[in-house]
Structure formats: structure tokens, C-alpha cells
Amino acid sequence: MKPYYLLPVLFLLCTACKKDKQEQGNIQVTFKNVVNGVPLVLNTAPYTNANGETFTVTTFKYYISNISLIKMDNSELRVPDSYFLVDENTAASKTITFNAPVGEYRAVAFKIGVDSIRNVSGAQTGALDPVNGMFWSWNSGYIMAKMEGTSPASTAPGQTLTFHIGGFKGNFNAVQDVNLVSPISLTVGLERRPQLTITADLYTWFTGVNLVKFSENSAIHVPGELAWKISTNYRYMFRITDVTDL
Amino acid sequence: MTKYLIYAGCLFLLIWSCRRNGDVRPGTQPYTLELPSNFPAPVYDMSWNPLTVQGVALGRRLFYDPRLSRDSTISCGFCHQQFAAFAHFDHPLSHGIDNRTGLRSVPGLFNLIWQKDFMWDGGVNHLEVQPLTPITDPNEMGEDLARLISRLNADQKYRGLFRDAFGEGEINSQKLFKALAQFMATMNSFNSKYDSVMRHAPGVQFTAEEAGGYATFQAKCASCHKEPLFTDGSFRNNGLPYNPYLHDAGRMRITNSTGDYLKFKVPSLRNVIKSPPYMHDGRFYDLFDVFLHYSENIEQTPTIDPLVKNRIPLSNQEQRELYLFLNTLTDPGFINSKSLSEVLITD
Structure with missing residues (x-):
């Protein structure tokens, strides 16, 4: 018996596990943090929340992860291993670049925060390194987004504001999905890199679905209902405000 | 002949192309971990962190290096003493830098790769991130992670x-x-007299009193302290009177659920004779105090575990036999293991 016909089958099997080598370009996103439309400047001018309480901001950080690109036919293409920590205090962190296969896309989707799998997978590195101060050690899990500041309305010592939003389990999962349709389609080529500006408005954290009054709530540092409520507010904080597609 | 070579080559390529990148790094020697046949499969997935001789040795050095703490006084091994099965002998509450005292007792460290969560309240969900808590907790080693790195x-x-x-x-x-994690993965205890009896090792058997204690254990303790790990890994309120000085809500702190008020992890009973004091706050120095608690002093609160609610009466004879049975859970090979002992760090 000479089962030569098995040869092509084996060959197919061998190549089946080979990684696809589609031509890759990339996309650059710059995050611009604002408060009610006014550019955010840390530790300075006071802003006013929807409840009329003034406040300043000392820290503003959030995770952007699980980026997907939506093709013109609405199919979704995942950007593997995409985890970024945007930190207002670090200029370099506010511009992120990720690989994208050559093609045309109509929208960008991502999660605010870190998916549940990475919350339970042990020691991580890069943006997810706990050295970044975005990981709760006593109750394992990532802080998805963090805002700290001060407000005369706060009853906490030093009139501080501490909003550490996290939790990836059950009813109060604070990981939020965002889908942003681009005003023009994004064409990724070998020589062509779309550059997006996404504006994040901190004002949304405390208004929208759930009004947050600093006089009543000035600190969150555990997962739970309050953290989740703020996450349902801030899932609407992003807008694509500029696209350069050259 | 040639075509067999081609088939063999294709098969090799097939396996090669699908392999997982969990292999041991070149230049390191794989560490062979001996595991008992009568235990379940480990929870910790070592294919993501393949044990090597170099990795385990490094982990051991780190475990015993006090420079991991803010003022270089407290190592992991400071509180986790080998002779106490890596608990803190004679210390009800954990100690830390600057003479600080923690909220709970130091749990023994062994068979950690079978544990799905850590700490008395189960707040830590993975063996690898477990050390982050003691290293950064101001009541323990009090160091900033970035500074340590x-x-x-x-x-x-x-x-x-x-x-x-x-x-x-x-x-x-x-x-x-x-x-x-590699070093902790090697801290396993499964060679007690109890294990020898269970594996029918030649010439090893329980004495009459130990056998009587085992029967009592199986009837009155084993549903929570489940064999062979001697814990079912669950969180329960075992009726300890509330300690107003510690204000410790237990598992509720993690879940925010009032149903978890005063619940703590069921600890393993392996090496229990070697690791007093007992309970999450180290309130009992003697196992007979523990027996007395279960047989007489259960405090009734809304979250009390149904299995202890009506107390667990233990006669004097049962207590004595139970003690002798629990003594068979001591693993001298583990407690004296040269591969786990303290390394002196001079450089």
C-alpha cells in the first residue's frame, strides 16, 4: 500500500498552524483629556461637576484594552494583546500605536479597563504590571480607571476625591465596552497610517446615568455598586474628535 | 524508506508548528516536581511558568531575603517558618516592619499549587500575585513595588x-x-504517616487510638477539612466569638455580601500540631482549646455554618484520639526538607 494521498493532507496539517502573514500597517490614537470640553490640566484651575461642585484633578488614568477594528462590512478584527494605560501625567502614554492589517475600517472598539481573564491570570507585565499602581493586592484585580483630586464639597480628610474604579465579577463588572464610529473611514496602508484623536471627558464620570455628588461620595476604593455606577457613566466619555488619514 | 522519512518529517513539523511556547528556556535545567498520586490535579498551571532549577533557587533566595521589605528587616521566611510548616510559631497575629502588627495570623505555606485563592478571606486569586500583598502591605513588608524592582x-x-x-x-x-511562585510550587507536604497509611506503605499502620481518631475525624471534621488536602477550600463561619478589637468581617470584605460576614477560609489540617496558634486570629494556642470551641462554645450569628451550628460534641476520649490522629498529619520530611530551608544571604 502506498498512501501517497496522505502527503498533501499532512502538508495541509503542517501549514494549518502556521501564523498568517498579512501585511501590517498601524494606527495611531492620541487621547486628549478634557473636563466638560475644557482641556484637563492637573493640579490647577478648578472645574465644576454637574452638581455644581468645584474640584481639581491630581490624577487621571485609565486602561484601554482589547482593541478591535470594525471593517466596512461590520466584521470585527481583534488587535491581539492590546493593553494600554493612558495617564494624564505621562505625555508619552497618551499616544498609542497598534498594528492593523492593511485595509479599510469604519470604527474602533475597545474596553475601558482590563478583561476578566487578565484579572485572574497571575503576574503580568507592560501596561498591566502592578508597578503602575493600578492593581488591588488585597482583593486581586485591576483598577480600570482612576481619578483623584480635591473638592471643597468633599467630606474626606484633606477634602480629597479618590475614585478608583474596578471590579470584574458578577453584577458589578466595571469593564465597559466602547464603540466609536469614525467620521471618515480609516484606510491602513503600508505607507498610510490613520491618526485619530479621541477626546475623553472626565465630566461624564459624575453625570449621565448616575449623578454623583461629591458631598455624598468622595471616595471609592473597592469594587461594587458605586464603582460600577461610575463606569456606566464614563463609558460615554470618549469621542473621536479628529482623524488624519494620510 | 524515503517516504517514511517524509512522513516522520511532516509529523515532526506538525507537532513543532503547533507547540506551545511553554518550554523551558535554553540554558536552564528543568526542575522535576514530585507530585502525589492520590491528590487532584494542581490548580496552578505550571505550563505558563515552567519550573527550572535556576528559577526555584532564585525564588528561594528571594523568599529568605529581608531586603524585599522597606527597611530590610523582614523576609517572607521571617513569618513563614519552616519548622512551623511555614506558619509563624507562637504568634497569634502577623508581625511586620516598624513593630507593626497585622489583623490575622500567618497561614502555613504548603500545597499552594492546589489552592484556588489565597489569604484567610480568599481575596487573592492567583499564586503569582499572592506575594504582592505581604510585600506592599504597610503592616507586613511595607515596600513600594517600583522601589523594590x-x-x-x-x-x-x-x-x-x-x-x-x-x-x-x-x-x-x-x-x-x-x-x-516557582519556589512556592515546591513547598508540598504529602509524606506524613497518614499518607503512608493511605498508600499502604509496608509496615505502616495507625495505632488503635490513631485509627479511632481517624474515625472521629471522618465522622465530625472531614466535610470541611476534606481529604486529601484536609480543606475543601471554602469559606465558613465556624462560630468563633466576634473579636471587637480586630473588627474583622472576613470574606465579606472581599465580596461585599453580608452573607459572607465572619466567614474565613477553612485551613488545611496538615502539619497542624506544628503550627499553633490556631484560627484566623491565632486565638487558640492548643488544639484542645479548638476541640472545646467546637464542642461547647459556638457563637450563634446569622451566617453560622450549618455544620457547626448545633456544635460538634467531642468526648474526652474522642478528643485524645483526634489529637493523636492529627499528629499523623505531620510531615517531617517537609518540615526538615533541605531544599526548602533558609538560605543565608551574604551578598
């Missing part, structure tokens, strides 16, 4: 050891935690 990177000896275990590149927290 830069200190390790500035240390020539550690740079070499990390390179040997994990390859070139900066030391980061992931490498630190993986090294510690």
Missing part, C-alpha cells in the same frame, strides 16, 4: 540570577513573582 535591578547578584532563570532584560515584577 529598581533595587533588584541595581543589585549585580540579582541581575545575574534573574538572567540565569529568565533570560536577558530588565528585572520586572512578573519575573519576581514567577520566581517566587
Whole structure:
């Protein structure tokens, strides 16, 4: 018996596990943090929340992860291993670049925060390194987004504001999905890199679905209902405000 | 002949192309972990952190290095003493830098790869991130993680050891935690007299009193302290009177659920004779106090566990036999293991 016909089958099997080598370009996103439309400047001018309480901001950080690109036919293409920590205090962190296969896309989707799998997978590195101060050690899990500041309305010592939003389990999962349709389609080529500006408005954290009054709530540092409520507010904080597609 | 070679070649390519990148790094020797046949499969997935001789040795050095703490006084091994099955002998509450005292007792460290969560309240969900809590807790080692990582990177000896275990590149927290996890994965206790009896080792059997204690254990303790790990890993309120000085809500702190008020993890009973004091706050120095608690002093609260609610009466004879049975859970090979003992760090 000479089962030569098995040869092509084996060959197919061998190549089946080979990684696809589609031509890759990339996309650059710059995050611009604002408060009610006014550019955010840390530790300075006071802003006013929807409840009329003034406040300043000392820290503003959030995770952007699980980026997907939506093709013109609405199919979704995942950007593997995409985890970024945007930190207002670090200029370099506010511009992120990720690989994208050559093609045309109509929208960008991502999660605010870190998916549940990475919350339970042990020691991580890069943006997810706990050295970044975005990981709760006593109750394992990532802080998805963090805002700290001060407000005369706060009853906490030093009139501080501490909003550490996290939790990836059950009813109060604070990981939020965002889908942003681009005003023009994004064409990724070998020589062509779309550059997006996404504006994040901190004002949304405390208004929208759930009004947050600093006089009543000035600190969150555990997962739970309050953290989740703020996450349902801030899932609407992003807008694509500029696209350069050259 | 040629075509067989081609088939063999294709098969090799097939396996090669689908392989997982969990292999041991070149230049390291794989560490063979001996596991007992009568235990379930480990929870900790070592294919993501393959044990190597170099990695385990590095983890052991880190475990015993007091420089992991803010003022270089407290190592992991300071509280986790080998002779006490890596609990803190004679200390009801954990100790830390600056004479600080923690909220709970030091749990023994063994069979951690079978544990799905850690700490008395189960707040830590993975063996690798477990050390982050004691290292950064102000009541324990009180160090800032970023400072620790830069200190390790500035240390020539550690740079070499990390390179040997994990390859070139900066030391980061992931490498630190993986090294510690590798050492902790080797802290396993399964060679007590009890184990020998269960495996029908020639010439080993329980004495009449030990056998009587085992029967009592199976009837009155084994549903929570489930064999062979001697814990079912659950969280329960075992009726300890509330300690107003500690204000410890237990598992409720993690879940925010009032149903978890005063619940703590069921600890393993392996090596229990070696690791007093007992309970999450170390309130009992003697096992007979523990027996007395279960047989007479259960405090009724809304979250009391149904299995202890009506108390667990234990006669004097049952208590004595139970003690002698629990003594068979001591694993001298583990407690005296040369591969787990303290390393003196002079450089």
C-alpha cells in the first residue's frame, strides 16, 4: 500500500498552524483629556461637576484594552494583546500605536479597563504590571480607571476625591465596552497610517446615568455598586474628535 | 524508506508548528516536581511558568531575603517558618516592619499549587500575585513595588540570577513573582504517616487510638477539612466569638455580601500540631482549646455554618484520639526538607 494521498493532507496539517502573514500597517490614537470640553490640566484651575461642585484633578488614568477594528462590512478584527494605560501625567502614554492589517475600517472598539481573564491570570507585565499602581493586592484585580483630586464639597480628610474604579465579577463588572464610529473611514496602508484623536471627558464620570455628588461620595476604593455606577457613566466619555488619514 | 522519512518529517513539523511556547528556556535545567498520586490535579498551571532549577533557587533566595521589605528587616521566611510548616510559631497575629502588627495570623505555606485563592478571606486569586500583598502591605513588608524592582535591578547578584532563570532584560515584577511562585510550587507536604497509611506503605499502620481518631475525624471534621488536602477550600463561619478589637468581617470584605460576614477560609489540617496558634486570629494556642470551641462554645450569628451550628460534641476520649490522629498529619520530611530551608544571604 502506498498512501501517497496522505502527503498533501499532512502538508495541509503542517501549514494549518502556521501564523498568517498579512501585511501590517498601524494606527495611531492620541487621547486628549478634557473636563466638560475644557482641556484637563492637573493640579490647577478648578472645574465644576454637574452638581455644581468645584474640584481639581491630581490624577487621571485609565486602561484601554482589547482593541478591535470594525471593517466596512461590520466584521470585527481583534488587535491581539492590546493593553494600554493612558495617564494624564505621562505625555508619552497618551499616544498609542497598534498594528492593523492593511485595509479599510469604519470604527474602533475597545474596553475601558482590563478583561476578566487578565484579572485572574497571575503576574503580568507592560501596561498591566502592578508597578503602575493600578492593581488591588488585597482583593486581586485591576483598577480600570482612576481619578483623584480635591473638592471643597468633599467630606474626606484633606477634602480629597479618590475614585478608583474596578471590579470584574458578577453584577458589578466595571469593564465597559466602547464603540466609536469614525467620521471618515480609516484606510491602513503600508505607507498610510490613520491618526485619530479621541477626546475623553472626565465630566461624564459624575453625570449621565448616575449623578454623583461629591458631598455624598468622595471616595471609592473597592469594587461594587458605586464603582460600577461610575463606569456606566464614563463609558460615554470618549469621542473621536479628529482623524488624519494620510 | 524515503517516504517514511517524509512522513516522520511532516509529523515532526506538525507537532513543532503547533507547540506551545511553554518550554523551558535554553540554558536552564528543568526542575522535576514530585507530585502525589492520590491528590487532584494542581490548580496552578505550571505550563505558563515552567519550573527550572535556576528559577526555584532564585525564588528561594528571594523568599529568605529581608531586603524585599522597606527597611530590610523582614523576609517572607521571617513569618513563614519552616519548622512551623511555614506558619509563624507562637504568634497569634502577623508581625511586620516598624513593630507593626497585622489583623490575622500567618497561614502555613504548603500545597499552594492546589489552592484556588489565597489569604484567610480568599481575596487573592492567583499564586503569582499572592506575594504582592505581604510585600506592599504597610503592616507586613511595607515596600513600594517600583522601589523594590529598581533595587533588584541595581543589585549585580540579582541581575545575574534573574538572567540565569529568565533570560536577558530588565528585572520586572512578573519575573519576581514567577520566581517566587516557582519556589512556592515546591513547598508540598504529602509524606506524613497518614499518607503512608493511605498508600499502604509496608509496615505502616495507625495505632488503635490513631485509627479511632481517624474515625472521629471522618465522622465530625472531614466535610470541611476534606481529604486529601484536609480543606475543601471554602469559606465558613465556624462560630468563633466576634473579636471587637480586630473588627474583622472576613470574606465579606472581599465580596461585599453580608452573607459572607465572619466567614474565613477553612485551613488545611496538615502539619497542624506544628503550627499553633490556631484560627484566623491565632486565638487558640492548643488544639484542645479548638476541640472545646467546637464542642461547647459556638457563637450563634446569622451566617453560622450549618455544620457547626448545633456544635460538634467531642468526648474526652474522642478528643485524645483526634489529637493523636492529627499528629499523623505531620510531615517531617517537609518540615526538615533541605531544599526548602533558609538560605543565608551574604551578598
